Amino acid sequence: MDVxxxxxxxxxxxxxRALGIGGxxxxxxxxxxxxxxxxxxxxxxxxxxxARERAEHVAVSIFVNPLQFGPNEDFSRxxxxxxADLEVCAAEGVSMVFAPSVEKMYxxxxxxxxxxxxxxxxxxxxxxxxxxxxxLTVVLKLFNLVRPDVAVFGQKDAQQLAMVRRMVADxxxxxxxxGGPTVREADGMALSxxxxxxxxxxxxxxxxxxxxxxxxxxQRTPEEIRRAACAVLxxxxxxxxxxxxxxxxxxxxxxxEDHTGxxxxxxxxxxxxxxxxxxxxxxx
Ligand code: PAF
Numbered sequence: 001m002d003v004x005x006x007x008x009x010x011x012x013x014x015x016x017r018a019l020g021i022g023g024x025x026x027x028x029x030x031x032x033x034x035x036x037x038x039x040x041x042x043x044x045x046x047x048x049x050x051a052r053e054r055a056e057h058v059a060v061s062i063f064v065n066p067l068q069f070g071p072n073e074d075f076s077r078x079x080x081x082x083x084a085d086l087e088v089c090a091a092e093g094v095s096m097v098f099a100p101s102v103e104k105m106y107x108x109x110x111x112x113x114x115x116x117x118x119x120x121x122x123x124x125x126x127x128x129x130x131x132x133x134x135x136l137t138v139v140l141k142l143f144n145l146v147r148p149d150v151a152v153f154g155q156k157d158a159q160q161l162a163m164v165r166r167m168v169a170d171x172x173x174x175x176x177x178x179g180g181p182t183v184r185e186a187d188g189m190a191l192s193x194x195x196x197x198x199x200x201x202x203x204x205x206x207x208x209x210x211x212x213x214x215x216x217x218x219q220r221t222p223e224e225i226r227r228a229a230c231a232v233l234x235x236x237x238x239x240x241x242x243x244x245x246x247x248x249x250x251x252x253x254x255x256x257e258d259h260t261g262x263x264x265x266x267x268x269x270x271x272x273x274x275x276x277x278x279x280x281x282x283x284x
Contacts, residue, residue, distance in 0.1 A: 003089050004096040008104045012145055015096045019057050022147065030055040032178075033148035035139060038062040038099075039079040039193035040088040043183040047152045048092040050180045054150045057095040060085075061142050066102055067113070067134030079193055098146055105141065113137040116163055123252050124159045124277065127242045127268060135160055136167050143175055151175055156182040156190055158264050158279045159252050166250075182278070188214065190278045197274040205238035206271045212244070213280040216265045222246050222257050225265060225282065233269070242268040242275070249281065260284055 004019070006012040016022055020029045032055035034047045044060075051058040062085055069075035082099065089097050113133060116125065120132035143151065153161045161179050168177055183191045188210035189203070198206060216229030225246055233241050244267045246255050255263045266279035 003086060003094055005086070006096060006098050007100055009145060012096075012098055015098075016147070019095050021057060029057055030150070031057045031059055031146070031148045032150040032152060033059045033061065033142065033146050034094075034152050035061045035063075035142050036085075037064045037078065037193065038085045039081050039196070040085045041183075041191050041193065043154055043156065043180075043191040045088060045092055046183050047154055047180040048089070048094060050178060051150065051152045052093060054152070054176075054178060055148070058093065059096045059098060059146050059148060060089050060094050061146065062097060062099040063105060063138065063142075065105075065134060065138040067106075067137055068131050069134070070128055070131065073128070074194070074197075077197075079196055098142070105138070114140050114167065117166075119163060119166060119252055123243060123245055123247060123266060124268065132159070132163050136163060139164055140167065140171075140173075143173060148175060150178060152178045152180055154182065155179045155281075156192065156278065158249070158266055162250060162252060184210065190276075192276060194274055194276060198271065202238070202272045202274060205236055206269075206274075206276055208233055208236035208239050209267050209269055209276060209278045212267060213265055213278060216246075217280050217282050220284075222255055222259060222263070222284065229265060229267070233267070238271060240270045242270065246282075255284070 004015040006015045021031045032051035034051050036044055064078050066075055114136035116132035116136050125132045165177050212229040212232035215232045216225040219225045219228050229244055246263050246265050248255055249262050249264045263282050263284055264279050268277045
């Protein structure tokens with residue numbers, strides 16, 4: 001079956017009807033959403049496969065959301081590869097793609113948005129003010145427009161995933177959130193749409209991020225973990241670190257030395273003009 005492409009609310013509603021989603025029970029079909037900004041890669045494909053296991057139909061949204069980019073960030077140069085993305089969606093059995101323009105998505109006099117609260121000001125939020133607010137605002141709009149039963153997000157954006165879970169809990173949204181594991185290349189590099197900005201030299205230097213995380217994950221205590229990961233990053237001068245933190249997966253607060261259970265070791269760094277993030281989950 002061809003992928004149905006919808007660009008606005010009316011086309012979305014028509015697509016839902018055509019697929020029998022939200023019809024009268026028992027004819028109602030379930031829907032899983034994979035929200036993306038396009039430039040789809042194997043990591044997105046793995047999320048689509050997870051989504052297919054969870055619902056009868058999969059919707060993918062493709063929208064480069066201006067609200068989650070700062071004034072000096074890469075909104076205008078973010079890769080836009082719609083035709084190739086559509087082929088990926090078709091190959092993964094996606095039923096519909098929602099790809100609105102900025103004008104269709106936001107009213108020109110838009111006033112109201114989602115606040116990520118204090119959790120939106122730490123770690124990634126401390127380096128990208130407003131990013132998590134903008135991300136949650138578009139995710140809530142996508143939930144309201146597409147009306148999925150399930151939504152699938154990558155663990156690679158660990159704070160994003162934690163914040164979306166928080167929003168669903170705080171605002172009583174009737175959606176199950178599923179996290180998909182980070183997909184890595186054979187040498188450990190986490191897949192990201194931004195990897196295509198990297199020159200071969202930058203890519204070589206950027207490998208220090210995953211090496212640092214793996215070195216940290218091989219240790220036993222929070223102090224050893226931070227020290228081992230820091231040492232790897234310090235040895236790569238082409239990597240400018242924004243943060244390296246060991247945090248509680250639900251709150252993103254730094255874990256204490258006596259922490260037990262899961263923790264996330266997360267890193268953000270700039271390599272050349274490209275900013276990359278990565279993380280691993282460690283059980284203490
Ligand atoms: O992870 C992304 O690609 C974006 O942050 C998302 C969830 C699609 C919201 O714009």
